[in-house]
Amino acid sequence: RKEVEQDPGPFNVPEGATVAFNCTYSNSASQSFFWYRQDCRKEPKLLMSVYSSGNEDGRFTAQLNRASQYISLLIRDSKLSDSATYLCVVLNYGGSQGNLIFGKGTKLSVKP
Amino acid sequence: ETGVTQTPRHLVMGMTNKKSLKCEQHLGHNAMYWYKQSAKKPLELMFVYNFKEQTENNSVPSRFSPECPNSSHLFLHLHTLQPEDSALYLCASSQEMAGSTNEKLFFGSGTQLSVL
Numbered sequence: 001r002k003e004v005e006q007d008p009g010p011f012n013v014p015e016g017a018t019v020a021f022n023c024t025y026s027n028s029a030s031q032s033f034f035w036y037r038q039d040c041r042k043e044p045k046l047l048m049s050v051y052s053s054g055n056e057d058g059r060f061t062a063q064l065n066r067a068s069q070y071i072s073l074l075i076r077d078s079k080l081s082d083s084a085t086y087l088c089v090v091l092n093y094g095g096s097q098g099n100l101i102f103g104k105g106t107k108l109s110v111k112p
Numbered sequence: 113e114t115g116v117t118q119t120p121r122h123l124v125m126g127m128t129n130k131k132s133l134k135c136e137q138h139l140g141h142n143a144m145y146w147y148k149q150s151a152k153k154p155l156e157l158m159f160v161y162n163f164k165e166q167t168e169n170n171s172v173p174s175r176f177s178p179e180c181p182n183s184s185h186l187f188l189h190l191h192t193l194q195p196e197d198s199a200l201y202l203c204a205s206s207q208e209m210a211g212s213t214n215e216k217l218f219f220g221s222g223t224q225l226s227v228l
Protein backbone atom coordinates (compact mmCIF):
# COMPACT_ATOMS: atom_id res chain seq x y z
CA ARG A 1 0.00 0.00 0.00
CA LYS A 2 1.32 3.42 -0.95
CA GLU A 3 2.05 5.78 1.92
CA VAL A 4 -0.34 8.45 0.67
CA GLU A 5 -2.87 7.55 -1.96
CA GLN A 6 -5.11 9.87 -3.96
CA ASP A 7 -7.47 9.48 -6.88
CA PRO A 8 -5.49 11.14 -9.71
CA GLY A 9 -8.61 12.35 -11.51
CA PRO A 10 -9.00 14.45 -13.51
CA PHE A 11 -12.19 15.74 -11.98
CA ASN A 12 -14.00 17.84 -14.60
CA VAL A 13 -16.80 19.87 -13.02
CA PRO A 14 -18.91 22.88 -14.02
CA GLU A 15 -18.63 26.19 -12.23
CA GLY A 16 -20.69 26.23 -9.07
CA ALA A 17 -20.42 22.49 -8.48
CA THR A 18 -19.39 20.88 -5.21
CA VAL A 19 -16.47 18.49 -5.50
CA ALA A 20 -14.80 16.23 -2.94
CA PHE A 21 -11.32 14.71 -2.95
CA ASN A 22 -10.27 11.75 -0.86
CA CYS A 23 -6.89 10.68 0.42
CA THR A 24 -5.83 7.63 2.41
CA TYR A 25 -2.60 7.15 4.32
CA SER A 26 -0.92 3.97 5.46
CA ASN A 27 0.89 4.98 8.65
CA SER A 28 -1.50 4.95 11.59
CA ALA A 29 1.01 6.99 13.60
CA SER A 30 0.92 9.93 11.18
CA GLN A 31 0.71 13.17 13.11
CA SER A 32 -0.33 16.02 10.88
CA PHE A 33 -2.12 16.44 7.61
CA PHE A 34 -2.26 19.13 4.97
CA TRP A 35 -3.70 19.98 1.59
CA TYR A 36 -1.45 21.79 -0.86
CA ARG A 37 -2.50 23.25 -4.19
CA GLN A 38 -0.28 23.19 -7.27
CA ASP A 39 -1.15 25.16 -10.38
CA CYS A 40 0.12 23.97 -13.74
CA ARG A 41 3.88 24.56 -14.02
CA LYS A 42 3.96 26.28 -10.64
CA GLU A 43 5.15 25.37 -7.16
CA PRO A 44 2.90 23.78 -4.52
CA LYS A 45 1.35 26.16 -2.00
CA LEU A 46 -0.24 25.32 1.30
CA LEU A 47 -4.02 25.42 1.03
CA MET A 48 -4.95 24.36 4.53
CA SER A 49 -3.97 22.18 7.44
CA VAL A 50 -6.36 19.41 8.46
CA TYR A 51 -7.39 19.18 12.09
CA SER A 52 -9.00 16.26 13.91
CA SER A 53 -12.19 18.21 14.47
CA GLY A 54 -12.41 19.20 10.81
CA ASN A 55 -11.91 22.74 9.65
CA GLU A 56 -13.35 25.15 7.16
CA ASP A 57 -11.86 28.06 5.25
CA GLY A 58 -14.44 29.81 3.11
CA ARG A 59 -15.57 27.40 0.41
CA PHE A 60 -13.07 24.74 1.49
CA THR A 61 -13.69 22.12 4.17
CA ALA A 62 -11.15 19.54 5.30
CA GLN A 63 -11.99 16.44 7.32
CA LEU A 64 -9.83 13.83 9.03
CA ASN A 65 -10.89 10.33 10.02
CA ARG A 66 -8.06 8.76 11.98
CA ALA A 67 -9.84 5.44 12.47
CA SER A 68 -10.14 4.96 8.71
CA GLN A 69 -6.87 6.81 7.95
CA TYR A 70 -8.72 9.01 5.55
CA ILE A 71 -8.60 12.72 4.73
CA SER A 72 -10.99 14.66 2.56
CA LEU A 73 -11.24 18.08 0.95
CA LEU A 74 -14.59 19.52 -0.06
CA ILE A 75 -14.83 22.51 -2.38
CA ARG A 76 -18.21 24.23 -2.62
CA ASP A 77 -19.35 26.60 -5.36
CA SER A 78 -16.34 25.80 -7.59
CA LYS A 79 -14.67 28.68 -9.41
CA LEU A 80 -12.64 28.57 -12.60
CA SER A 81 -9.65 29.64 -10.52
CA ASP A 82 -9.93 26.46 -8.43
CA SER A 83 -8.54 24.47 -11.39
CA ALA A 84 -5.30 22.96 -10.12
CA THR A 85 -3.81 19.79 -8.71
CA TYR A 86 -4.55 19.19 -5.03
CA LEU A 87 -1.84 17.39 -3.06
CA CYS A 88 -2.55 15.46 0.11
CA VAL A 89 0.41 15.64 2.51
CA VAL A 90 1.03 13.62 5.66
CA LEU A 91 3.64 14.24 8.36
CA ASN A 92 5.23 11.07 9.69
CA TYR A 93 7.77 10.86 12.45
CA GLY A 94 10.86 8.69 12.09
CA GLY A 95 13.36 8.84 14.92
CA SER A 96 13.93 12.42 15.97
CA GLN A 97 12.49 14.20 12.97
CA GLY A 98 9.41 14.29 10.83
CA ASN A 99 9.02 13.62 7.14
CA LEU A 100 6.39 15.13 4.90
CA ILE A 101 4.99 12.52 2.52
CA PHE A 102 3.20 13.82 -0.56
CA GLY A 103 0.49 12.12 -2.56
CA LYS A 104 0.59 12.24 -6.37
CA GLY A 105 -2.22 14.75 -6.39
CA THR A 106 -5.75 14.99 -7.74
CA LYS A 107 -6.29 17.18 -10.77
CA LEU A 108 -9.35 19.42 -10.82
CA SER A 109 -10.62 21.21 -13.90
CA VAL A 110 -13.52 23.63 -13.46
CA LYS A 111 -15.31 24.48 -16.70
CA PRO A 112 -17.55 27.49 -17.47
CA GLU B 113 6.33 36.99 -4.55
CA THR B 114 9.97 36.73 -3.48
CA GLY B 115 9.81 34.45 -0.40
CA VAL B 116 11.80 31.61 -1.96
CA THR B 117 13.58 32.24 -5.24
CA GLN B 118 15.20 29.64 -7.46
CA THR B 119 17.46 30.00 -10.45
CA PRO B 120 17.55 29.08 -13.20
CA ARG B 121 13.89 28.45 -14.06
CA HIS B 122 14.84 26.13 -16.90
CA LEU B 123 18.03 24.16 -17.53
CA VAL B 124 19.06 21.86 -20.35
CA MET B 125 22.29 19.97 -19.87
CA GLY B 126 24.22 17.10 -21.36
CA MET B 127 25.21 14.06 -19.35
CA THR B 128 28.82 15.22 -19.07
CA ASN B 129 28.03 18.78 -17.95
CA LYS B 130 28.36 20.24 -14.48
CA LYS B 131 25.75 22.75 -13.38
CA SER B 132 24.34 24.17 -10.16
CA LEU B 133 20.86 25.08 -9.02
CA LYS B 134 20.51 27.97 -6.61
CA CYS B 135 17.87 28.69 -3.99
CA GLU B 136 17.52 31.69 -1.70
CA GLN B 137 14.90 32.29 0.95
CA HIS B 138 14.02 35.70 2.37
CA LEU B 139 11.69 34.46 5.10
CA GLY B 140 14.16 34.04 7.95
CA HIS B 141 13.51 30.30 8.04
CA ASN B 142 15.86 27.78 9.60
CA ALA B 143 15.23 24.71 7.44
CA MET B 144 15.67 24.27 3.70
CA TYR B 145 14.85 21.35 1.44
CA TRP B 146 15.40 19.98 -2.05
CA TYR B 147 12.53 18.04 -3.61
CA LYS B 148 12.30 16.28 -6.96
CA GLN B 149 9.01 16.15 -8.87
CA SER B 150 8.86 13.78 -11.83
CA ALA B 151 5.88 13.38 -14.12
CA LYS B 152 3.12 11.22 -12.58
CA LYS B 153 5.09 10.74 -9.35
CA PRO B 154 4.70 12.35 -5.95
CA LEU B 155 7.21 14.88 -4.70
CA GLU B 156 10.31 13.09 -3.45
CA LEU B 157 12.39 14.57 -0.65
CA MET B 158 16.08 14.66 -1.53
CA PHE B 159 17.89 16.65 1.15
CA VAL B 160 17.09 18.57 4.31
CA TYR B 161 19.22 21.21 5.99
CA ASN B 162 18.49 22.60 9.44
CA PHE B 163 20.58 25.58 10.59
CA LYS B 164 23.01 24.82 7.72
CA GLU B 165 23.51 21.24 8.84
CA GLN B 166 22.38 18.39 6.62
CA THR B 167 19.92 16.26 8.53
CA GLU B 168 18.54 14.12 5.74
CA ASN B 169 19.92 12.51 2.62
CA ASN B 170 17.14 10.43 1.20
CA SER B 171 19.36 7.88 -0.58
CA VAL B 172 20.11 10.34 -3.34
CA PRO B 173 22.81 9.34 -5.90
CA SER B 174 26.15 11.08 -5.47
CA ARG B 175 25.78 12.84 -8.82
CA PHE B 176 23.58 15.25 -6.81
CA SER B 177 25.61 17.23 -4.30
CA PRO B 178 23.94 19.78 -2.00
CA GLU B 179 25.60 22.74 -0.38
CA CYS B 180 24.20 25.05 2.29
CA PRO B 181 26.62 27.91 3.08
CA ASN B 182 24.13 29.67 5.37
CA SER B 183 20.50 29.46 6.46
CA SER B 184 19.32 31.56 3.51
CA HIS B 185 21.08 29.84 0.62
CA LEU B 186 20.97 26.33 -0.75
CA PHE B 187 22.64 24.90 -3.83
CA LEU B 188 22.31 21.65 -5.70
CA HIS B 189 25.41 20.77 -7.72
CA LEU B 190 24.81 18.45 -10.65
CA HIS B 191 27.35 16.35 -12.52
CA THR B 192 27.19 13.39 -14.91
CA LEU B 193 23.40 13.25 -14.71
CA GLN B 194 21.27 10.70 -16.52
CA PRO B 195 18.22 11.35 -18.74
CA GLU B 196 15.98 9.88 -16.01
CA ASP B 197 17.07 12.74 -13.75
CA SER B 198 15.01 15.11 -15.90
CA ALA B 199 12.38 16.57 -13.56
CA LEU B 200 11.23 19.67 -11.74
CA TYR B 201 13.55 20.40 -8.80
CA LEU B 202 11.88 22.36 -6.05
CA CYS B 203 13.51 24.15 -3.17
CA ALA B 204 11.48 24.79 -0.03
CA SER B 205 11.95 26.35 3.38
CA SER B 206 10.17 26.20 6.70
CA GLN B 207 10.46 28.07 9.98
CA GLU B 208 11.45 24.92 11.82
CA MET B 209 12.30 21.51 10.46
CA ALA B 210 9.33 19.37 9.48
CA GLY B 211 9.07 17.75 12.87
CA SER B 212 6.72 20.09 14.63
CA THR B 213 3.09 19.27 14.36
CA ASN B 214 2.01 22.01 12.03
CA GLU B 215 5.00 22.84 9.91
CA LYS B 216 4.34 24.63 6.63
CA LEU B 217 6.59 24.50 3.59
CA PHE B 218 7.14 27.46 1.32
CA PHE B 219 8.28 26.40 -2.13
CA GLY B 220 10.30 28.17 -4.79
CA SER B 221 9.03 28.13 -8.36
CA GLY B 222 11.36 25.30 -9.26
CA THR B 223 13.96 24.53 -11.92
CA GLN B 224 12.71 22.45 -14.83
CA LEU B 225 15.72 20.29 -15.70
CA SER B 226 16.16 18.37 -18.93
CA VAL B 227 19.12 16.01 -19.30
CA LEU B 228 19.96 15.08 -22.86
